[in-house]
Amino acid sequence: MNLNISDPESISLRGQLLLATPSLSDGTFDHSVIFLAEHNPKDGAVGAIINHPLGTTVGSLVSQLKQSPLANLPVLQGGPVGTEHLTFTVIYMDPKDGARLMPRISADAAEVLVGKKDHLVQAIVGHSAWTPGQLEDEIERNTWITLPPPQDILTHPHDLTLWKRLLSGISPYHALISQAPKNPMLN
16 A cells, blocks of 8 residues: 555544564564554554454453453453553444444443444453554555455454455465465475
8 A cells, every 4th residue: 555645644544454464474463463443644553453362361361350251252462562451442343434443442341242243342462553654654665554344354253364364355466475484484
């Protein structure tokens, strides 16, 4: 996606997905899918990785929630910022705008929404953030691929397979990239 248009201040990627390109093969963003909750070039961007499960559940991390409807919810690594906080987010379908991310909702609100067909509640540790102009620069350097969330985003497993599924659906070229081994030198 080329962001050099005549009025860069009018660009907003809010509600879009960011797919990490294979150039981000190390660290937090390896094969990540980020849902952007907020974005504008003047203020920067905030989002959460939605496909990196940490292998634990809310109930095992928060004793007060062991008997809650949230107890068995997998915990995801949302990004490198604010990793000392567990927050709840909701991906939902807005009839007018398609898929949206509602960041940082209370545990009480999450309990009400968990299991509803038109909402996907996620437990997230940390988040991802960019300073003004940083994300646009990274996109220009082909670090991220932007993509509108598919209509069936709520039904996809939100694990490491999500990156490959979304990337392979863009084009035959992207499908080929999605099948590449992590380290081609080992082949």
